[in-house]
Amino acid sequence: MVPRSCQFVVAAAAWIAPRAKRADWKREWLAELWHRAESGAPVEDLLRCAWGSFRDAAWLRANERARNLEDSFFHKPLRLELTLFLLAGLFCAISGAFNPSRLPYPNMPRLARFQRGIPFLGALEPIVDAKLISLVKRERILQDVATYRFAGGVPPVARVGWNFFDAAGAKPVLGRGFREDDPEDAALLGQAYWRTRFHSDPSVIGRKADIAGRAYTIVGVVPDASWLSVPRTCVFTPISPLMKFSGAIALLRPGSTIASAQRDIRRVARQHELRWMADAVELVPLWEDPRKRDLEFIFGVALAGVVFGLAFSLARRMGGMLYHSLLAARLFLVLAALGGYRAAVLHLLPGIRDPLWLFHFWVFLLLCCATGCLVARDHDRRCLVCFRRMRMPAPIGLWSSCIFDQPTTEYMCPLGHGALCVAETENAEDYWIDLDESWRELFAHSEA
Amino acid sequence: VPPVTSLSYASASILLTISSGYRYGFDVMDITGLPSGTVYPALRRLEQSGLVSSKWEKESVALKDQRPARKYYAITRAGEVSLDAAVQRYPLLERLLPSLPRKPKA
Numbered sequence: 001m002v003p004r005s006c007q008f009v010v011a012a013a014a015w016i017a018p019r020a021k022r023a024d025w026k027r028e029w030l031a032e033l034w035h036r037a038e039s040g041a042p043v044e045d046l047l048r049c050a051w052g053s054f055r056d057a058a059w060l061r062a063n064e065r066a067r068n069l070e071d072s073f074f075h076k077p078l079r080l081e082l083t084l085f086l087l088a089g090l091f092c093a094i095s096g097a098f099n100p101s102r103l104p105y106p107n108m109p110r111l112a113r114f115q116r117g118i119p120f121l122g123a124l125e126p127i128v129d130a131k132l133i134s135l136v137k138r139e140r141i142l143q144d145v146a147t148y149r150f151a152g153g154v155p156p157v158a159r160v161g162w163n164f165f166d167a168a169g170a171k172p173v174l175g176r177g178f179r180e181d182d183p184e185d186a187a188l189l190g191q192a193y194w195r196t197r198f199h200s201d202p203s204v205i206g207r208k209a210d211i212a213g214r215a216y217t218i219v220g221v222v223p224d225a226s227w228l229s230v231p232r233t234c235v236f237t238p239i240s241p242l243m244k245f246s247g248a249i250a251l252l253r254p255g256s257t258i259a260s261a262q263r264d265i266r267r268v269a270r271q272h273e274l275r276w277m278a279d280a281v282e283l284v285p286l287w288e289d290p291r292k293r294d295l296e297f298i299f300g301v302a303l304a305g306v307v308f309g310l311a312f313s314l315a316r317r318m319g320g321m322l323y324h325s326l327l328a329a330r331l332f333l334v335l336a337a338l339g340g341y342r343a344a345v346l347h348l349l350p351g352i353r354d355p356l357w358l359f360h361f362w363v364f365l366l367l368c369c370a371t372g373c374l375v376a377r378d379h380d381r382r383c384l385v386c387f388r389r390m391r392m393p394a395p396i397g398l399w400s401s402c403i404f405d406q407p408t409t410e411y412m413c414p415l416g417h418g419a420l421c422v423a424e425t426e427n428a429e430d431y432w433i434d435l436d437e438s439w440r441e442l443f444a445h446s447e448a
Numbered sequence: 449v450p451p452v453t454s455l456s457y458a459s460a461s462i463l464l465t466i467s468s469g470y471r472y473g474f475d476v477m478d479i480t481g482l483p484s485g486t487v488y489p490a491l492r493r494l495e496q497s498g499l500v501s502s503k504w505e506k507e508s509v510a511l512k513d514q515r516p517a518r519k520y521y522a523i524t525r526a527g528e529v530s531l532d533a534a535v536q537r538y539p540l541l542e543r544l545l546p547s548l549p550r551k552p553k554a
Contacts, residue, residue: 028519032472032473032474035474051485053485055488
C-alpha cells in the first residue's frame with residue numbers, strides 16, 4: 001500500500017501535469033510506488049521518490065506546450081511579429097548609425113533645449129510658447145536664448161535665430177556667422193553639404209546659390225552640428241522676429257544648473273499668469289540624445305497596450321497564464337516595432353518633428369490602437385493548448401430557450417484539444433471544454 | 449538503418465539499463481542511482497524520440513495478482529542503434545555493461 005503522504009505528493013504534482021495525460025501519468029506513478037512499497041522500501045525512500053513526480057510533471061507540461069507552440073503558433077503570427085520587431089530594431093540601429101549623436105558645440109555642458117511635457121506616457125513636445133521665451137529673455141534668467149524652426153525642403157533647411165550659433169559657441173569654419181541685420185536670404189551651409197554640393201570651394205562665400213528652389217546668399221559654413229542635423233539639416237537661414245518658431249535652445253548662465261534654471265523659468269511663468277506653461281515647461285540638456293525619450297515613449301505605449309490587452313483578455317476569463325502571456329508578448333512586440341519605426345522615421349525625415357509633430361503623434365497612437373485590436377482579435381478564438389485557430393463553427397442551443405439551453409457557437413480545435421463555446425447572448429459567458437485523449441482518434445487526420 | 453540520436457550520459461545509462469531487461473522506472477532508478485525526478489523525464493524524452501516504447505500491462509494480469517498494472521518500457525531498434533553509438537562515446541558505459549545483471553523478462 002502506498003503511504004498517504006506519497007499519494008498526496010503525487011496528487012499535488014498531478015495538477016502540474018497536462019490534463020489530457022494526467023490520469024495515465026498518475027496511474028503510472030502510483031503503480032511504481034506501490035511496487036516499491038511492496039518490496040519493503042522505507043517511507044522516507046518512497047517519499048523521496050514521490051517528490052520526483054513534481055519534476056516529471058513539470059517536464060511533461062513544459063514539453064507539451066513547447067512542442068505545440070513549435071508545431072503551430074511560432075510558425076505563424078508570433079514569428080511574423082518577432083520578425084517585424086527584429087527588423088524594426090535593425091532599422092533603428094541602422095538609422096542611428098547613420099545619424100550618430102555628434103555635438104561639437106563648445107558650450108555643450110551649458111546648453112539645453114526647451115520642451116513642453118505632455119502628461120501622457122512621458123511624451124515631450126518641442127513646441128514652446130512665444131510669450132514664455134520673450135519673458136525668459138526679458139527676465140535674463142538665461143545667458144542666451146535662440147529660437148529655430150525647420151523649413152523642410154530638399155536639402156533640408158532650418159531657420160535659426162541670428163544668435164543661434166553664438167549661443168552654441170560654434171564658430172564658422174568659413175566666412176562668418178549670422179548678424180542681427182542679415183536679410184532672410186542669407187544662408188549658412190552645413191559643412192557636409194558644402195563639401196558635397198560645392199566640393200569645399202571657399203569662393204562660395206558671398207555668392208548666390210539656388211538651394212531648395214530659392215536663391216540664397218551664402219555667408220558662411222558651419223560645422224555639422226548633429227543635434228539640429230538629427231533631421232539632417234544642411235542649410236541654415238535667419239528666422240525673422242515675427243516668424244513663428246517651433247523650438248528654442250538655451251545657454252545657461254555660468255554656475256547655474258538645469259534644475260535651477262528650470263525652477264526660475266517656472267517661477268517667472270507663474271508670476272505672469274502662464275500657469276499652464278509653468279507646469280509643463282522643461283529644460284532638457286542638449287547633449288541628451290532625443291532618441292532616449294523616444295525609447296521611453298515607445299516602451300510606455302507598448303506597456304500600456306499590453307496592460308490594456310491583458311485586462312481585456314482576463315476580463316473575458318479565457319485561457320491560462322501562457323495564453324495571456326503570449327498575448328502580452330505579441331502586443332509588446334508589435335507596438336514596440338511600430339514605435340521603433342516611428343522613432344527611426346522621425347530621425348531620418350527632415351522637419352517631420354516640427355509642424356506635423358502632433359499630427360504624427362496622434363496618427364501613431366491611432367495606428368497603435370488599431371494594430372493592438374488586430375492582434376487581440378487574432379489571439380482570440382485560438383486553442384488554449386496549441387494556439388491553432390479554432391475551426392468548424394457549429395450553432396448549438398436553442399434561441400427559444402435562452403435560459404436553459406443557451407444558444408452558443410461551438411468551435412473545435414483542429415487537433416482535438418478542446419472546444420470553445422462562444423455565447424451568442426448577453427446573459428451567457430464563453431467557456432472551454434477540454435477533450436481528453438479518447439477524442440484524438442477523430443482528429444488524427446488533422447495532425448497528419 | 450534508423451538515425452543515431454545523440455544521448456546524454458544519464459539518458460544513455462537509462463537506455464542501457466532498459467536494454468538489460470529492467471523495464472520499470474523504479475528499477476532503472478535502483479540500477480543507475482539516478483533520482484526519480486531525473487529518470488522519469490528522461491524516459492519520456494526517450495519515448496518521444498522513439499528510442500524506447502512503453503506499454504501498459506494487461507489489467508487482467510494485474511488483477512489476477514491483486515496489484516496495480518505497471519507500465520513497461522522496452523528499447524526500440526532506433527534505441528539500440530543510439531545506444532551502440534553512446535557506448536562508443538562513453539567508455540565508462542562499456543565497462544558498466546558486462547557488470548549489469550541481466551534481468552529475466554517479466
